[in-house]
Amino acid sequence: MVRIIMHGCxxxxxxxxxxxxxxxTDAEIVAGIDMIDNRENGYPVFTNIFDCDVAADVIVDFxxxxxxxxxxQFSRERKIPVVLCTTGLSKEQLEKVQETSTEVAILKxxxxxxxxxxxxxxxxxxxxxxxxxxxxxxxxxxxxxxKLDAPSGTAIALADAINEARDNEYEYVYDRSQVRQKRGKxxxxxxAVRGGTIxxxxxxxxxxxxxxxxxxxxxxSKSVFAKGAVEAAKFxxxxxxxxxxxxxxxx
Numbered sequence: 001m002v003r004i005i006m007h008g009c010x011x012x013x014x015x016x017x018x019x020x021x022x023x024x025t026d027a028e029i030v031a032g033i034d035m036i037d038n039r040e041n042g043y044p045v046f047t048n049i050f051d052c053d054v055a056a057d058v059i060v061d062f063x064x065x066x067x068x069x070x071x072x073q074f075s076r077e078r079k080i081p082v083v084l085c086t087t088g089l090s091k092e093q094l095e096k097v098q099e100t101s102t103e104v105a106i107l108k109x110x111x112x113x114x115x116x117x118x119x120x121x122x123x124x125x126x127x128x129x130x131x132x133x134x135x136x137x138x139x140x141x142x143x144x145x146x147k148l149d150a151p152s153g154t155a156i157a158l159a160d161a162i163n164e165a166r167d168n169e170y171e172y173v174y175d176r177s178q179v180r181q182k183r184g185k186x187x188x189x190x191x192a193v194r195g196g197t198i199x200x201x202x203x204x205x206x207x208x209x210x211x212x213x214x215x216x217x218x219x220x221s222k223s224v225f226a227k228g229a230v231e232a233a234k235f236x237x238x239x240x241x242x243x244x245x246x247x248x249x250x251x
Contacts, residue, residue: 002237003030005056008063010034016226030054049074058233072100081105081236105239109246110157112228115217117246124165135208142193142201150192
């Protein structure tokens with residue numbers, strides 16, 4: 001049984017994780033941290049993280065970047081590992097994450113979905129088969145119309161997985177409309193679609209002569225990320241200090 005402190009418990013993802021853990025016999029949320037305590041969660045909620053005196057094995061974080069500094073200080077003082085899911089951290093905060101990981105275990109990943117992280121693993125193998133044979137590689141990602149960044153961090157992470165397998169031989173191309181010329185052999189195209197309420201869809205194409213191999217992942221709700229975060233918490237319990245990611249979780 002892993003005992004979890006939910007950092008950002010009353011946010012959208014915090015509530016999704018609360019629901020998932022309620023049905024998981026191997027996990028329990030023993031406390032929550034949030035600026036607003038306006039509902040009954042079934043566990044104590046602290047508006048100030050330093051007031052939390054509940055024993056726990058792991059902190060799962062889905063809060064705001066502004067709250068990460070206190071989170072890291074609390075984690076270091078209490079020696080509690082962190083599944084760090086908050087995005088948009090500054091360069092200084094990322095440096096603090098690395099520094100804190102010398103004292104406690106921290107798991108940080110561009111995408112918490114088990115499916116996406118398994119896809120990254122498969123893409124590395126696929127790239128080593130199709131890239132030497134001259135197949136073109138393209139990524140198309142789709143998200144809701146409220147998403148601010150394009151391309152998505154997940155799309156870039158997929159491209160990075162491919163490029164890592166190929167010793168970084170590819171150049172990322174985000175917009176071909178400004179240059180009228182044939183694609184280069186070492187281009188890796190990344191295209192973004194924004195519309196409606198699409199939660200997240202990522203397609204990777206290996207296009208060769210007379211055949212196309214397609215890998216696709218579709219997220220229908222945020223619960224896929226929440227489930228991955230819970231599995232990450234189970235993995236991180238009792239781990240030695242250091243930086244981990246979802247690739248470690250899926251083995």
